[in-house]
Amino acid sequence: MKLYGDPGSGSTRRVLAALYHIGVEFDFQLIDLFKGDNRTEEFLDLNPNGAIPVLVDDGVVLYEAAAINLYLTRKFGSTLLPQGRDGALTLQWMFWAAEHWRQGPPALFNERLAKPVMGIPQDPRVIADAEASIRKFAAVLDEHLANRRYVVGDGFTLADIDLAATFTHLARTHPPYAEFPHVMAWHERLLDEVPAWARTRDEVEERMGALLAQFGAAR
Numbered sequence: 001m002k003l004y005g006d007p008g009s010g011s012t013r014r015v016l017a018a019l020y021h022i023g024v025e026f027d028f029q030l031i032d033l034f035k036g037d038n039r040t041e042e043f044l045d046l047n048p049n050g051a052i053p054v055l056v057d058d059g060v061v062l063y064e065a066a067a068i069n070l071y072l073t074r075k076f077g078s079t080l081l082p083q084g085r086d087g088a089l090t091l092q093w094m095f096w097a098a099e100h101w102r103q104g105p106p107a108l109f110n111e112r113l114a115k116p117v118m119g120i121p122q123d124p125r126v127i128a129d130a131e132a133s134i135r136k137f138a139a140v141l142d143e144h145l146a147n148r149r150y151v152v153g154d155g156f157t158l159a160d161i162d163l164a165a166t167f168t169h170l171a172r173t174h175p176p177y178a179e180f181p182h183v184m185a186w187h188e189r190l191l192d193e194v195p196a197w198a199r200t201r202d203e204v205e206e207r208m209g210a211l212l213a214q215f216g217a218a219r
């Protein structure tokens with residue numbers, strides 16, 4: 001089994017967290033977006049979108065982190081996708097994360113991290129729209145988490161992974177999550193209680209630190 005990605009990428013992190021949590025052995029191939037590794041003919045054959053992560057296993061080539069994680073949970077029978085009703089709720093939150101929750105944060109990544117690194121001026125309107133979207137959906141998640149330790153049931157699932165992924169560049173992109181105490185407390189709990197989540201956070205920070213130092217950018 002081989003994963004193509006970058007430990008600094010929030011989407012790659014979702015799959016790495018699942019692999020570590022399940023405890024699967026795998027090979028890792030770094031796809032450095034800044035070097036254009038995602039635009040080579042070889043990589044585009046795996047994912048014509050030129051995006052990471054990609055998993056190759058036994059002749060199966062998969063892109064989209066959520067699809068890869070669903071494949072892994074089925075292959076290894078992991079509780080990351082619970083049975084029955086909680087399984088349906090896990091899927092509900094994964095789709096919600098893709099359709100709503102993860103819309104604003106990539107815009108903040110572009111405006112507050114990528115553009116300054118490339119010397120391009122920020123667009124305050126894009127930032128305002130992204131923050132409005134984040135606040136709208138964070139209010140829903142905050143209420144859901146008011147009396148819960150995890151997003152679904154009483155354990156870590158793919159729903160937590162897909163939602164918590166937007167915390168990956170928190171220190172660099174400043175989404176207004178601090179206004180939502182239950183969301184903040186849930187994310188802290190994941191870092192405290194789920195070793196795979198803390199490990200991927202550390203790997204993100206190490207990779208981003210090296211990348212930003214390379215570009216001479218302040219973190």
Ligand SMILES: N[C@@H](CCC(=O)N[C@@H](CS)C(=O)NCC(=O)O)C(=O)O
Pocket residue numbers: 009010011012033038049050051052053063064065066
């Ligand atoms: N919906 C995809 C998103 C993948 C994605 O956008 N990956 C980013 C890195 S986090 C990427 O490869 N960007 C490079 C590009 O699209 O050119 C998933 O969940 O896997």
